Amino acid sequence: MTDERPQAPHDDVPALLELRDVEASYGPYRALFGVSFSVPERTAVALVGSNGAGKSTVARVVSGLVRAKAGSVRFAGHDVTRWPAWRIARAGLAHAPEGRSVFASLTVEENLVLAARALGTRRTSDALDRAFGTFSQLAAHRHQLAGTLSGGEQRMLSLAKVLVAPQRLLVVDELSFGLAPAIVDEVFDMLRMIRNTGTSLLVIEQHVDRVLSISDRAVVLVRGRVAAEGAVADVGPAIERLLPAHPQWSA
Amino acid sequence: MVTALLQTAGLTKRFGRVAALSEVSLRLDAGETVGVIGPNGAGKTTLFDCILGVLQPDAGSVSFEGTRIDRLPVFRRSLLGIGRTFQRLELFSGMTPREHLLVTERARGRQGALWKDVLGMGRPTPREKSEAADLLDLVGLADVADAPVESLSLGKSRLVELARALVGPPKLLLLDEPSSGLDDAERATLVSVLSRLGRRRDVAVVVVEHDLDLVSTLVERLVVFDVGRVIADGTVEAVLADTAVRRAYLGVGR
Amino acid sequence: MSLFLSYLLPGIPYGFAYALMAVGLVLTYRASGVFNLAFGAQAYVSAVIFSIALRDGWPGWAAFVVSVLLASPAIGLAMERLLFRYTRTAGPLVKLVPALGLLIAIPAVTQMIIGTATRLPSSLVLQPWKVYFHLASTPVSGEELSTTVISIAVIAAFGLVLRSSGLGLRMRAVVESPRMAELSGVRADRTSATAWVLSSLLAGLAGVLLAPLYSTVSASNFTALLVAAIAAAAIGSFTSLPITLIGAIGLGIAQQLLAGYLPSGTILSSGLRPAFPFVVLAIALVARKTLRQPEARDPLASCDPPAVAFRAPARMTEVAVGSRAFTALVVGMLVATILVLVPGNWEFVFTFGIVLSIIFLSITLLTGMGGQISLGQAAFAGAGAFTAGQLAMHSMPVLGAILLAGVLSAVLGAVVALPALRLGGIAVGLLTLSFALLATNVLFLYPWAGNGATGLTVPRPVLGPISFAGNGAFFWLSTVFLVVLAGAVKLVQWGTTGQELAALRGSERGSAAVGIDVRRLRVVAFTLSAAIAGIGGALYASLEQSVSVNDFNYEFSLIYVVAVAAVGVYSVAGAIEAGILYAVLMQLTSTLPSRYSSLLALVFALAALTYVRHSEGVVAYAKAWVLDRAEQLARYLQAPTLRPPAEPGAPGAPVGSETGRAESVDMHAAPRSHS
Ligand SMILES: Nc1ncnc2c1ncn2[C@@H]1O[C@H](COP(=O)(O)OP(=O)(O)OP(=O)(O)O)[C@@H](O)[C@H]1O
Ligand SMILES: Nc1ncnc2c1ncn2[C@@H]1O[C@H](COP(=O)(O)OP(=O)(O)OP(=O)(O)O)[C@@H](O)[C@H]1O
């Protein structure tokens, strides 16, 4: 599947997203210490790291949910460090947060309509068709309150929400979380497709091998700092070294 | 014949047109470790909810150690010795992991009473404290034991739920996707904790998982759900070789 | 039949009046998540502005534009900007308290700034007193007609706008999670501002339309209206506009029918008519299944730092000892001054503060520790006071009567807790509010209970040779009660019950799953809290030596909650500080010239302002701030050279400390032990 890649991106590809010395904290709890890396145009970047390393925090800073205490974030040519989340979203950055990120009190369809409309998607019905086409299981639950969906169905809806509106950069946190293997396969296929249409990806995932297989580059986060960054082939050994060894049962 | 630890008979739960569970009859013996797999929305969480009483089934019965428990409120079933984790975390926000365990020890031990509180006898006992500390060590949360749970990352929060369910220990442990959100190292911890429990003859474990590698190293018996029904129940090898299972769950042959 | 109709028809404009308010409430609730109990107060402001403008000779349309289209939305916007913007992701208590503060503050402030207004000289569209036609031989006047027609039009228009434009959808999304809405490109701040402007528009309209129904433009009329509106909203489960509308009209009609058919002149008829909406409210709350679902939690809550701990963090030994010594010093000095130096009426004031602290403790226990909102604590206090009064009248020793009063209040608390068991959040508050209203409007009026406005006398207690008749002696007696009860509450907080309540506050499902009997725990919290309030009320009665229903008006329940919450609802100390502060403020304002009498109300506005920023309570916040500084200083004095280097990113380097904790925690570093 590696041969599908258009070409290995080089450093001269302009950066779509660039973090420079980003520090972030939650009140008195510090989470990021000078994180710098970039996501070039048309590139899939994997963000890996052990638990609590700050992966979700990076995603939140990028999408404006958490404001950086220091450093800067540039996206699509703008300095978005101080932008509110809605403005970043409208500039073309879609973020699917970890966990159950759906509006529990809205129906499945309302969730999707909201996502599609607010970002100015012209034809809501097209967007809905696309979402239900990708996650056919959701179509059966169209009018169900999202809060009553099963865990996996809620994850599907979270992902569907960021797919209804076309974007320049897709940030997905804990991609395979709670999804059955068959669906995980489909989602990975879909991301590959999306990447091939020119959207950049920043993907956070606990199953490192899988996410590396669809990525061009990887960023390794250790305790709130970037420990390694580069093309997948180059950082592979660093990942082996930095992340705790894979237990034998998943070899 | 020995009475089963847990026995469900004809368990059925419908939500409008969706049949989340239909006619589920399962038997679980003491000390057994069972994996439950199935596509998203197959009814796995609903099964747990019906066993513990979070949901009232439309039909069917649940027995624990030979007695019907389906009319009991949740807390009574829990006190019989059923521990559970939630797929969607139900942590006590505002409390630390250690306090989670202490309050659970107290509730499980049923030693608390209002009059004892008023007389100043309500503080955690040394035994409760040391048990809580042991559990925190066991799941690898010792270093964040006194931070508020809201400050923990997703994976760590899930471990708090695991530790909380282990207090007792219960006779029956229901784990709902314990590995989702854990990193490789934590998954290894989880496996070692669970395999240790699996060897105990007095703790039965039912684990819902989507991580097949993990679940097949842990259990001998797999139950497969699809659209609210049990479509396979047997040894791991037999079940994974089953074509119906492969079609429904693994997406092979579609 | 025509008698029936002549009772029924006048109910219709009332029904629409309720509907207008109820729809406004539901709209605000759905669109902002706030159950805006200040809605009636907002309506009142517009009514006053409107009528004053007319009185000063403005044309009707100009008065309307200014009062409804300008003033009311402006107030709504200000409320959003200054208060409710900060509570968007907070829990039900935090959303409720500022609204309560405004409910108290707005009418008083309005009177101070704008003045009072008498009856409206004219209505909007039609001649108010002209009878346009007869319906079943009942005259239909212009004001009834215009109220009805305009209400229908406005409610329909709002329903339509929300449905068609997607605005309704955006609002509901923002209520559940403003951040997640922003991820979808929704401007959450603008959406919630719009919600407040629109709902305030409704409030203003309601005020102007409804004022003619009453003979004076008074704030209490609007509060009465509000309660009926809440009942209608509960019938519609706080969600459905059509059912709310039907419920409101039904309520208006039923109330008029009751008035017509109940025998006049009894407490039941004079009391039940105003109390009727509360009965309906209570039934609706308990019967409507959809009200039982817990509110959806914000899935992105983890983007915020953890809420300030409900209990104070562990401090360095030196600082802890120092602060304890300081507290002891302050308390000692206070007691010494009261007993030795100050003139007699201050002794009384402080005793009042202590008695109040006991009542406030009941809120600390139930709301702070138990997470249950109660808007009926004054009624429990009243029950205690009247029980003590009745028992003392039947020649029971007063001290024993005070204790028995606690027991009876406890029973009452358990009775109220039972229907509240299935409810959560704001609904429990409304249920207890309806209990309080029932108590003050019906129960306390009976001679065997509170004996109406005449009230009861309760002598000061005597214990063997010791008489507590003097203010000094009574001060000591109340202090003993306070110390014992405060100590008990603290022990409960540290013990099993307190820990289980903390767990319950965090997650009800999780609590049940670990084996906590959630229902029993709730009943225990209510019972204990009511017992404490009852004892406090009985002490209050004995302090004043005569009490009547007016001392335990439902409004006090609201005032109490705001006072305790603003000072600090999570700690026992907070209740005592709030009690003393409140008593002192009362005394100060009562000695001021009468035109400053609304100053106390301003304090409540201020309380709302500080509360939304520091929901742990402003005093608790200030204390933490001081202790943080002290700790920093102590650390510096101990080892001035061992400060961590100021290199950026070094673990432990301080960050901006807007949470009030001076020290930062590196989540990746090894933990420091909290001693
Ligand atoms: N709301 C919060 N308040 C305080 N600290 C927090 C909060 N959220 C996260 N943290 C801390 O910040 C650090 C980074 O957390 P983050 O959620 O970004 O980790 P992560 O890499 O996404 O982990 P996981 O794989 O478990 O999701 C962690 O140490 C965590 O404890
Ligand atoms: N309150 C409800 N109303 C309507 N449908 C519901 C309700 N609760 C659950 N369902 C449906 O019942 C089905 C079973 O849900 P359940 O949570 O048991 O699935 P699951 O097997 O645990 O799936 P997952 O692997 O995604 O967690 C789902 O399709 C879900 O949408």
Ligand SMILES: [Mg+2]
């Ligand atoms: Mg994360």
Ligand SMILES: [Mg+2]
């Ligand atoms: Mg599930």
